Amino acid sequence: MKNKKNENFSEWFTEIIQDAELCDLRSEIKGMVVNMPWAVMTMKKMYAIYEAELERRGHRPALFPALIPESLLAKESEHVKGFVPNVLWVTHGGDKELEEKYALRPTSETIMYKMYALWIQGLKDLPLKIYQSCQVWRYETSATRPFLRGREFWWIEAHDAFATKEEAEAQVREDMEMTELIMHQQFGIPFIFFRRPEWDKFPGAEDTFAADCLMPDGKIVQQPSTHLLGQHFSKPFNIQYQDETGKQQYVWQTCYGPAIWRIYASIIAQGDDKGLVLPFSLAPVQVAIVPIFKKENEMVVKDKTHKIKQLLLQGNFRMEVDFSGDTPGAKFYKWELKGVPIRVEIGEKEAKTGMITLARRDTGTKEQVEESKLLTRINELQEIIRKSLINKADEYFQTKFYVAGTKEELKEKLKLGGFVRIPFCSRDMDGKECADYVKAETVADIRGTKFDSDEKPKLGEVCIHCGKPATVYVYAGRQY
Amino acid sequence: MKNKKNENFSEWFTEIIQDAELCDLRSEIKGMVVNMPWAVMTMKKMYAIYEAELERRGHRPALFPALIPESLLAKESEHVKGFVPNVLWVTHGGDKELEEKYALRPTSETIMYKMYALWIQGLKDLPLKIYQSCQVWRYETSATRPFLRGREFWWIEAHDAFATKEEAEAQVREDMEMTELIMHQQFGIPFIFFRRPEWDKFPGAEDTFAADCLMPDGKIVQQPSTHLLGQHFSKPFNIQYQDETGKQQYVWQTCYGPAIWRIYASIIAQGDDKGLVLPFSLAPVQVAIVPIFKKENEMVVKDKTHKIKQLLLQGNFRMEVDFSGDTPGAKFYKWELKGVPIRVEIGEKEAKTGMITLARRDTGTKEQVEESKLLTRINELQEIIRKSLINKADEYFQTKFYVAGTKEELKEKLKLGGFVRIPFCSRDMDGKECADYVKAETVADIRGTKFDSDEKPKLGEVCIHCGKPATVYVYAGRQY
Numbered sequence: 001m002k003n004k005k006n007e008n009f010s011e012w013f014t015e016i017i018q019d020a021e022l023c024d025l026r027s028e029i030k031g032m033v034v035n036m037p038w039a040v041m042t043m044k045k046m047y048a049i050y051e052a053e054l055e056r057r058g059h060r061p062a063l064f065p066a067l068i069p070e071s072l073l074a075k076e077s078e079h080v081k082g083f084v085p086n087v088l089w090v091t092h093g094g095d096k097e098l099e100e101k102y103a104l105r106p107t108s109e110t111i112m113y114k115m116y117a118l119w120i121q122g123l124k125d126l127p128l129k130i131y132q133s134c135q136v137w138r139y140e141t142s143a144t145r146p147f148l149r150g151r152e153f154w155w156i157e158a159h160d161a162f163a164t165k166e167e168a169e170a171q172v173r174e175d176m177e178m179t180e181l182i183m184h185q186q187f188g189i190p191f192i193f194f195r196r197p198e199w200d201k202f203p204g205a206e207d208t209f210a211a212d213c214l215m216p217d218g219k220i221v222q223q224p225s226t227h228l229l230g231q232h233f234s235k236p237f238n239i240q241y242q243d244e245t246g247k248q249q250y251v252w253q254t255c256y257g258p259a260i261w262r263i264y265a266s267i268i269a270q271g272d273d274k275g276l277v278l279p280f281s282l283a284p285v286q287v288a289i290v291p292i293f294k295k296e297n298e299m300v301v302k303d304k305t306h307k308i309k310q311l312l313l314q315g316n317f318r319m320e321v322d323f324s325g326d327t328p329g330a331k332f333y334k335w336e337l338k339g340v341p342i343r344v345e346i347g348e349k350e351a352k353t354g355m356i357t358l359a360r361r362d363t364g365t366k367e368q369v370e371e372s373k374l375l376t377r378i379n380e381l382q383e384i385i386r387k388s389l390i391n392k393a394d395e396y397f398q399t400k401f402y403v404a405g406t407k408e409e410l411k412e413k414l415k416l417g418g419f420v421r422i423p424f425c426s427r428d429m430d431g432k433e434c435a436d437y438v439k440a441e442t443v444a445d446i447r448g449t450k451f452d453s454d455e456k457p458k459l460g461e462v463c464i465h466c467g468k469p470a471t472v473y474v475y476a477g478r479q480y
Numbered sequence: 481m482k483n484k485k486n487e488n489f490s491e492w493f494t495e496i497i498q499d500a501e502l503c504d505l506r507s508e509i510k511g512m513v514v515n516m517p518w519a520v521m522t523m524k525k526m527y528a529i530y531e532a533e534l535e536r537r538g539h540r541p542a543l544f545p546a547l548i549p550e551s552l553l554a555k556e557s558e559h560v561k562g563f564v565p566n567v568l569w570v571t572h573g574g575d576k577e578l579e580e581k582y583a584l585r586p587t588s589e590t591i592m593y594k595m596y597a598l599w600i601q602g603l604k605d606l607p608l609k610i611y612q613s614c615q616v617w618r619y620e621t622s623a624t625r626p627f628l629r630g631r632e633f634w635w636i637e638a639h640d641a642f643a644t645k646e647e648a649e650a651q652v653r654e655d656m657e658m659t660e661l662i663m664h665q666q667f668g669i670p671f672i673f674f675r676r677p678e679w680d681k682f683p684g685a686e687d688t689f690a691a692d693c694l695m696p697d698g699k700i701v702q703q704p705s706t707h708l709l710g711q712h713f714s715k716p717f718n719i720q721y722q723d724e725t726g727k728q729q730y731v732w733q734t735c736y737g738p739a740i741w742r743i744y745a746s747i748i749a750q751g752d753d754k755g756l757v758l759p760f761s762l763a764p765v766q767v768a769i770v771p772i773f774k775k776e777n778e779m780v781v782k783d784k785t786h787k788i789k790q791l792l793l794q795g796n797f798r799m800e801v802d803f804s805g806d807t808p809g810a811k812f813y814k815w816e817l818k819g820v821p822i823r824v825e826i827g828e829k830e831a832k833t834g835m836i837t838l839a840r841r842d843t844g845t846k847e848q849v850e851e852s853k854l855l856t857r858i859n860e861l862q863e864i865i866r867k868s869l870i871n872k873a874d875e876y877f878q879t880k881f882y883v884a885g886t887k888e889e890l891k892e893k894l895k896l897g898g899f900v901r902i903p904f905c906s907r908d909m910d911g912k913e914c915a916d917y918v919k920a921e922t923v924a925d926i927r928g929t930k931f932d933s934d935e936k937p938k939l940g941e942v943c944i945h946c947g948k949p950a951t952v953y954v955y956a957g958r959q960y
Binding site for chain 1: 504506507508509512513514515516517520521524540541542543544545546547548549564565566567568569570571572573574575581584591594595598599610615617619623632634676
């Protein structure tokens with residue numbers, strides 16, 4: 001690769017998605033890309049892992065129509081205000097104008113909750129926990145970017161309804177737990193949950209908690225968010241259950257939206273100057289076997305290669321043997337670019353001694369393993385690589401938290417990337433004007449208050465913009 | 481269930497999709513339904529089975545934009561003629577009219593082949609075998625029906641490109657093999673491949689081969705079809721490769737489209753008057769454990785139930801223990817309605833003797849199995865049930881082939897349902913007029929000629945309509 005990740009991340013990102021063949025930008029449909037096999041194979045694994053975890057926690061899959069009538073979308077006033085400017089509209093069928101136009105779903109609350117009102121009658125129908133794996137469309141008017149911002153993207157949306165507010169709040173925490181288990185522990189992407197300020201909530205939510213991650217250039221990318229919807233939707237959609245006393249009660253709701261397509265951007269960003277570095281569990285090919293031979297030792301190397309392939313088949317790994325006509329160097333380059341976690345090299349020495357060479361993609365280190373211990377060693381390496389990737393990502397992430405007390409300090413710290421904690425007047429709508437000024441002056445957004453932290457400004461600390469006494473610490477940063 | 485499948489299949493079908501909670505028709509979006517968890521869980525298994533088989537045969541997954549610019553859709557003239565009347569059009573983004581309107585994909589040839597022209601340069605790029613699992617939209621103007629005909633449905637489309645016509649023809653046969661392996665051997669649905677007459681080909685195809693199945697009322701439902709596209713698309717889309725001599729050559733193409741949503745309709749149709757009868761591999765719950773107890777033996781039955789559950793967990797079955805407060809009868813009814821292949825009953829007798837009762841959904845038979853042999857027996861039953869379902873379906877299917885020599889005979893035979901072989905003037909466009917007359921008089925469609933059969937009309941046999949010498953035997957039948 002020509003670009004260096006740490007010198008110019010943005011160009012590096014553009015280069016890697018082309019070189020590793022992750023998507024093709026030449027569809028000529030603005031803001032919509034063709035997702036190529038290598039990316040789709042990984043996203044399929046990501047979907048499977050997320051879906052299994054959702055189902056383990058009582059969610060069931062459903063599929064709702066992709067088209068939402070305009071009148072239905074308009075039922076919750078904040079929601080419609082938030083989404084309508086970005087809706088793609090279906091207006092005609094064949095050569096006939098439709099009686100009512102349809103929104104291509106930007107998200108599915110309205111169509112799902114219309115059905116929830118029919119499905120939920122009594123306590124026996126609660127909790128209702130449904131998810132849908134699908135794509136959504138948003139008519140983005142700002143610049144789009146593959147896997148980060150598109151007019152079409154792929155996600156999961158989980159929508160849950162409960163009898164009590166406490167259960168809904170517990171679900172928000174469960175959504176955060178799932179994010180930790182999957183995005184951090186399995187995909188190796190660290191994050192921090194912020195409670196978004198009032199002016200930056202999901203349209204229609206009572207409270208929004210969003211996982212912010214960092215790109216290698218220190219810019220923030222928002223990953224899964226979970227929303228406490230409260231009764232904001234159950235009232236306009238009339239989702240009620242009969243309680244023990246026979247009284248009708250509105251349900252309490254939450255929704256959670258891991259955008260697989262976008263999380264994949266954070267996975268790409270874990271790469272290095274040789275290409276992708278994929279977690280073992282997500283790699284389309286986990287082990288690449290590269291035979292290295294010349295005319296004179298072709299037979300002995302190929303024989304050993306076939307034997308090793310048979311051996312590895314027992315391990316149930318996703319595996320490819322590279323018998324292409326390329327040079328060993330070109331083969332190494334290719335599998336490194338593709339991010340394959342383990343390369344098995346088989347040359348004349350390996351064939352004769354039975355000591356096989358393993359190369360790790362994440363560290364670049366090589367080791368010799370006795371043939372009989374190959375399977376065991378690769379199984380060990382799975383876990384070692386997983387932990388090593390997490391540690392590396394965590395080490396970087398943990399250094400990116402800064403503190404500033406004045407706007408000048410904020411500007412200085414923002415140059416370092418990451419999150420800068422500042423004293424602020426308010427996380428309620430009162431604070432919005434200050435946030436707008438901060439944004440105008442620094443290009444930084446106020447991400448909100450740290451979730452589950454009791455940090456508070458000390459007496460005498462003042463809002464970084466208006467100078468009024470600070471009531472909260474909020475975190476600022478530049479985002480994608 | 482109120483309706484009897486063999487007396488009134490159509491009402492039975494409507495009733496079962498509601499009673500077993502397969503889809504909800506109350507979305508109020510014309511022709512689009514909400515697919516409920518029980519159906520989606522099975523369709524997910526169907527997708528996984530089909531995708532694994534496609535990948536085993538060298539296909540790789542990709543995801544293409546759901547929106548296709550009008551000009552792109554129009555590139556192949558037959559194709560655009562066939563699809564444009566049924567296109568849903570996206571014309572606006574936010575409150576702005578788009579410069580060019582987009583078709584919500586009715587199928588993806590055009591957007592995919594535009595990319596194929598960029599991806600295919602030389603022999604090293606061939607064959608190219610890509611599939612996409614997605615939904616498509618068609619503005620149906622005739623009556624829609626859940627899982628059979630909708631304005632939105634879920635399918636897989638596989639699009640392959642080859643250097644030679646022979647390879648493309650071999651792919652058509654491979655598509656048929658996959659259909660046999662999956663739809664017949666795994667899902668238990670028999671079919672017959674017909675070569676469609678010229679007037680009933682896929683728009684833009686050189687040749688269409690479609691798998692026709694039967695519903696229990698004898699009406700035909702078309703399932704996966706595979707199309708030899710020849711060079712019909714590679715020419716307008718300019719998909720060329722450089723051959724060994726340095727000359728540019730157009731590729732040969734095929735496409736194959738298993739509509740998971742529609743195949744699910746055929747799976748529903750395998751049910752009986754108690755509800756669904758699902759194949760073991762597709763059932764969301766494969767084994768339902770039903771404890772049967774009264775106050776006085778509750779402890780001993782529950783203990784045994786927990787023990788059996790632990791035992792079955794080792795078998796990796798999808799399993800549910802029904803501890804609901806319903807009566808045993810209500811529990812049996814529920815799991816039968818849902819089509820769960822095996823029910824394990826545990827009452828006081830089972831708890832004390834260790835002889836467990838197994839009930840098969842497909843035959844309704846019960847057997848006693850020693851606890852220590854339970855896992856082994858359920859594993860055996862998987863295969864026994866699979867074969868039994870296939871046999872039952874095949875027995876019915878094989879009786880539904882008839883022969884007619886005159887229009888009067890045809891009308892009589894059509895009353896029996898199934899396929900009626902008739903002598904016909906031509907499968908080329910010359911025959912279309914006769915087909916139209918036959919349709920007008922009998923409501924039967926000409927499905928085409930039997931694939932891979934050398935049956936030919938005898939000297940003297942004449943076309944059932946025009947009376948000219950018959951050149952082919954075609955099959956007629958009424959379809960969904």
